[in-house]
Amino acid sequence: MTVRNGQLASTNGHGTATLLRTKPIVAARLRTSAAAQQRSVPATAEESQARFSYRWLAVIASCSAAGLGVLALADEAGRRQMIFVPTYYMFWLGVLLIFVPVAARVLASDVNRQERLTLVVFLGLAFYFVKVVGSPYDFTFVDEYVHVRNTNALISIRHLFTWNPLLATAAYYPGLGALTAGVVELTGLSLFTAGLVVVGVGRVLVCAFFYLIFEKVTNSGRAAAAASLIYMANPMFLLWSSTFTYENLALPLGAFVVWWVGRTRNRGGFTSMAVAAGAIAAVTVTHHIVGFALSLLLVAWWSAEHVGCRATPAARRRLGILAIVACCATLTWFFLIARPAPTYLITNNFLPALQDTFNVILGHTAPRKLYHSALAAPAWEPLAGFAAVLVLLAALPPGLLQARWSCRRAPAAIATALAIAFPLTLAPRLASNGVAISGRSSEFVYTGLGCVIGLLFTAAASKWYAWRTNLEGERADSRHKWRDTFIPTAVAALLMTVVFVGNVTVGTRWIERVPEGPPRHYERSVQPDAIAASKWALHHLGSNRMFGADAIDSWALGTYGNQDLADARWLWPVFFAESMNSDVVKNIKRLKLRYVLVNWRMTHAAPEVPDYYLDPIEPEAHQFLHSFPAAALEKFALDPCTSLVYDAGPIQIYDVSKIESGACQ
Numbered sequence: 153m154t155v156r157n158g159q160l161a162s163t164n165g166h167g168t169a170t171l172l173r174t175k176p177i178v179a180a181r182l183r184t185s186a187a188a189q190q191r192s193v194p195a196t197a198e199e200s201q202a203r204f205s206y207r208w209l210a211v212i213a214s215c216s217a218a219g220l221g222v223l224a225l226a227d228e229a230g231r232r233q234m235i236f237v238p239t240y241y242m243f244w245l246g247v248l249l250i251f252v253p254v255a256a257r258v259l260a261s262d263v264n265r266q267e268r269l270t271l272v273v274f275l276g277l278a279f280y281f282v283k284v285v286g287s288p289y290d291f292t293f294v295d296e297y298v299h300v301r302n303t304n305a306l307i308s309i310r311h312l313f314t315w316n317p318l319l320a321t322a323a324y325y326p327g328l329g330a331l332t333a334g335v336v337e338l339t340g341l342s343l344f345t346a347g348l349v350v351v352g353v354g355r356v357l358v359c360a361f362f363y364l365i366f367e368k369v370t371n372s373g374r375a376a377a378a379a380s381l382i383y384m385a386n387p388m389f390l391l392w393s394s395t396f397t398y399e400n401l402a403l404p405l406g407a408f409v410v411w412w413v414g415r416t417r418n419r420g421g422f423t424s425m426a427v428a429a430g431a432i433a434a435v436t437v438t439h440h441i442v443g444f445a446l447s448l449l450l451v452a453w454w455s456a457e458h459v460g461c462r463a464t465p466a467a468r469r470r471l472g473i474l475a476i477v478a479c480c481a482t483l484t485w486f487f488l489i490a491r492p493a494p495t496y497l498i499t500n501n502f503l504p505a506l507q508d509t510f511n512v513i514l515g516h517t518a519p520r521k522l523y524h525s526a527l528a529a530p531a532w533e534p535l536a537g538f539a540a541v542l543v544l545l546a547a548l549p550p551g552l553l554q555a556r557w558s559c560r561r562a563p564a565a566i567a568t569a570l571a572i573a574f575p576l577t578l579a580p581r582l583a584s585n586g587v588a589i590s591g592r593s594s595e596f597v598y599t600g601l602g603c604v605i606g607l608l609f610t611a612a613a614s615k616w617y618a619w620r621t622n623l624e625g626e627r628a629d630s631r632h633k634w635r636d637t638f639i640p641t642a643v644a645a646l647l648m649t650v651v652f653v654g655n656v657t658v659g660t661r662w663i664e665r666v667p668e669g670p671p672r673h674y675e676r677s678v679q680p681d682a683i684a685a686s687k688w689a690l691h692h693l694g695s696n697r698m699f700g701a702d703a704i705d706s707w708a709l710g711t712y713g714n715q716d717l718a719d720a721r722w723l724w725p726v727f728f729a730e731s732m733n734s735d736v737v738k739n740i741k742r743l744k745l746r747y748v749l750v751n752w753r754m755t756h757a758a759p760e761v762p763d764y765y766l767d768p769i770e771p772e773a774h775q776f777l778h779s780f781p782a783a784a785l786e787k788f789a790l791d792p793c794t795s796l797v798y799d800a801g802p803i804q805i806y807d808v809s810k811i812e813s814g815a816c817q
Contacts, residue, residue, distance in 0.1 A: 202264040212253045212271065216278045219249030224285045226666055233669035240530075243665050244653075247390070250278045251652055255645040258377035261613065261637045265373045269363055272380045276359030279384065280352055283394035286667055290344055292677060296396040297707040298322045302329035303343055304714070307336060317717040318710045321497070324490035327438025328398040347396040354404040355394065359384075361407035362599065368414055369563045369603045375610045378644065379602030385540075385652040386598040387591055387659030402439030403595065405431055406446045413450075413474060414563065417467045425470060429477050436481040440493055443482035445596050449566065450475035456562035463562070501588065508583035519582040523657075533657040540654025541578065543647055544601065548574065551608035570600025581658075584774070591659060613640040664761060673757030674765075674779070678708045685749065685803045686713030693747065693797075700726060701749035702765050705803075709749060718743040720767035727766055730783040732791045737811055746809045748788055752802040754780035792816070 223246035229237035254275040258268050287293070291300055298318045305314040306329045316323040328350070335346040362383060367376035383389070393400055409431045416424035436443045454471045457463040463471075486493050511517040523534045548571060555568050577593045580586025617637060656665075668677050686708040689697070695714040699706075700723045709715045722739050726748075729736045739745075758776035759765055765780055767773070788794050788806045793816035798805035810816035 202262045202267075204264045204267045204270075208257050209267070209270070209274075212257060212274070215253045216250045216274070219246040220278065220281055220285060222246035222249065223282055227286045230666035231669050239666045240662065247279075247282065247656070248649070248653075250275070250282070252645065252649055254278075255381055255648050256641065258381070259374065259609070259641045259644050259648075261374065261617075261641070263374075263377075268373050268377045269360065272363045272377060273356055273359045275380075276355050276384060277352070279390055280355045280394045283391050284348060286391075286665075291347065291396050292667070293392075293395045293397075294707060295392075297678075297711040299328055299332075299396055299398060300343065300347075300711050301714075302326060303332045303336075303347070304711070306330060306333040307343070316710075317715075318707065319496075320492040321440070321490060322398065324485075324493060325398050325438055325440060327434060328396075328401045331401065332396075351394065351396055351400055354401050357404040358407050361404065361411045364411050365407065365414070365563075365599075366603055366606065368411075369561075369567050370606050370610070372606070372610050374613075375603070375606030378606035378609045378648070379599075381648045382602035382605050382651065383598045385648060385655050386594040387655040388595055389659075390656055391660050391665070392591075393595065398439045399442060399592075399595075402435050402442035405435045405438065406442045409435065409446060410449065413471065417470050418464065420466060420470065425473070428474055432474065432478045433481060436478075436485050440482075440486055440490065440497060441592065443478070443486070447475070447478040447482045450478050452566050452569070453562050456565045501585075505580055505583060505586040505589040508585045509580045512582045513579060517583075520584050520587070522581070529657070529662045533662060536650070536654040537657045538654070540651045540658070543651050543654075544605075545575065547605050547608060547647075548601070551604035554607045554611045555604045564603070567600040567603035570597050571604040572600075573597050574601050594655075609640075609644050613637070613644075616640050661761060671753060674751075674753045674759055675704055676759075676761040678704060681801060681803050682708040682749075682751070683712050685798060685800060685805060686711070686715070688798060689713045689715060689747070689805065698744050698746045699749060700743070700745050700747070702727075702751055702754060703762055703767070705749055705751055715747075718745055721769065724766040724770040728771065728781075728784055730781060730787060732787050732793070732811075740808055740811050741814070745812050746807070747797075748794075748806045748808055750785050750788060750804045750806065752785065752804070755782045755785065 222242050226237070226239040226242035226246065229242075230239050254271050257263065258271045291297065298316065299322065301316050301318055302314075302322055305316070305323075306312070306326065312326050312330070313323050332343065332346050332350050335341060335350060336343055339346065341349070359380065363376050363380050366379035366383075367373055370376055370379065393403075409428055412424070412431065413428055416428075432446065435446055450471065454468065454475050457468050457471065508517065512519050523529045523537070552568060552571065555564060555571075574597050577590050577597050580590040616639065663676070668675060671679065682705045686705075689699070689709065690713045696716050698718055699709050699713075699715045700718045701709055703720070706717050706720075710717050722743055723745075726736050726739050726743075726745070754765060757779050762768075763776065764770055764773040788804075788808070789796065793808070793810045795807045795810075796804060797807050
């Protein structure tokens with residue numbers, strides 16, 4: 153059916169045309185609607201006509217450089233404890249200077265495909281440097297010490313699966329440590345520099361592969377850009393996903409597998425299958441959670457195509473083979489090779505989180521106080537966190553309605569299922585043991601959530617432009633086109649900024665976003681004097697001595713001192729007792745404790761992050777009203793069976809080996 157000279161022409165089954173007389177106003181509206189449909193072309197067509205804008209890239213690069221400069225100043229002021237510098241506000245100014253210009257540009261309608269991909273990768277890399285400028289000299293995040301210990305063992309001992317007292321499971325997933333050790337050996341770089349390079353390359357790859365996957369799922373570069381922004385707005389992306397940890401290498405590898413399988417599965421051939429199987433093996437030996445997630449995704453992909461989504465039998469068969477390979481490799485490694493992993497992941501983390509969440513839902517226990525800490529967050533941050541969740545929940549139902557037409561394709565169906573799971577991942581936040589589960593799941597759930605919201609955005613933008621064109625007629629061709637495309641872009645960029653800001657407040661406590669200076673009270677991060685004591689212990693006492701210390705200083709002893717660490721479940725009674733009684737002696741012998749590191753700053757203030765001294769099950773953990781009792785630490789100096797071997801300000805090391813061996817009663 154077409155419009156001809158104010159009349160509607162339709163073609164019948166025999167190919168002959170009949171003319172239907174219509175009123176002039178109806179014909180005008182039909183002409184306008186047809187013109188609007190022609191101008192409201194798919195994003196991929198607009199991208200093919202657009203040119204790469206180096207001017208916009210220069211503007212965005214300048215804004216990001218200014219943002220990183222502001223962040224560097226805030227971080228240095230925090231390290232020097234310049235209380236007159238507004239580091240809190242400088243942090244937000246810096247990250248917004250990075251995020252907002254990129255969001256405004258990539259969501260525009262007439263942006264070249266290569267420019268979108270470049271800007272998405274640029275944003276991910278700029279966010280990576282937010283963490284780097286905050287820790288420019290060494291790894292400082294708690295989880296990073298685990299993998300520094302692994303990598304040091306691989307470099308020095310040259311043996312896999314060396315016991316790691318910081319996290320026994322990590323030793324059985326040596327992918328990150330092995331790759332970093334290889335870079336150190338090949339280039340001569342320091343471990344810190346090599347680790348930054350490895351994780352930085354991983355950040356580039358994960359942003360690029362996820363964008364390409366989102367583009368394939370949504371069939372739109374503009375929707376893929378929106379999906380990438382939503383993914384980068386997940387609570388873990390800004391800081392935690394930039395750390396030197398094994399998940400941040402496994403996730404790019406998993407994204408590569410998904411992209412590679414989607415690209416090559418219809419071609420066949422041994423080479424493509426071998427590459428996919430090799431990447432699956434790399435994921436398996438790098439991280440347990442990503443291994444399970446990749447296996448489930450491949451199984452779901454195969455199931456969706458087997459049930460109703462279109463695919464050739466050969467492509468479906470190759471996908472099934474890869475799903476079997478992933479499941480067998482992940483389960484075999486998890487249960488037979490990485491022997492501590494089931495206890496760590498299932499018994500110690502997943503089941504307690506699940507149980508606590510159900511108890512909160514059923515009303516058996518009170519929900520956790522959100523944003524609660526010793527130092528309360530600014531009043532607007534909880535509001536921002538709730539606003540981020542509300543925006544996503546409000547966009548989810550219409551996004552699912554928009555995505556229903558794409559569910560005939562297996563990748564879109566999987567993305568929709570992940571988006572539906574988003575509200576379920578919010579419940580564990582209310583349980584004390586469920587915070588980590590909720591946060592870590594966002595790195596996977598936000599992939600599907602981003603695709604659904606990206607489809608909603610492109611559909612809404614197209615309908616808005618069509619409506620404005622239909623309303624204003626032919627005038628929209630030139631004079632008002634910029635305005636009519638700018639409004640949906642600006643609204644979407646604003647809402648995504650709300651999501652980004654709110655999720656940053658959810659993912660990282662406000663006192664942890666800027667480095668800590670020399671503490672006057674008990675610290676929340678490893679301090680130089682603890683590192684110096686740990687290095688002294690390595691050089692004068694030897695390695696792998698059984699040490700007891702508070703939670704913060706244990707990271708330094710395990711990494712810089714290469715010492716073994718006593719089980720905190722039996723260690724906290726040794727520290728909390730105010731005299732060297734029989735129970736303390738019994739626990740020292742049970743732990744085979746040789747040395748104790750005492751940090752007198754524990755007696756100056758209650759702990760903030762983490763909110764316990766040695767172990768989460770110790771008395772008054774998570775709700776300390778007083779600092780650590782001084783008498784409990786003085787007993788090590790007063791007892792005749794102990795000896796002081798190191799004394800440097802607030803840090804002391806005592807030899808308790810005579811008690812452990814029974815040589816002194």
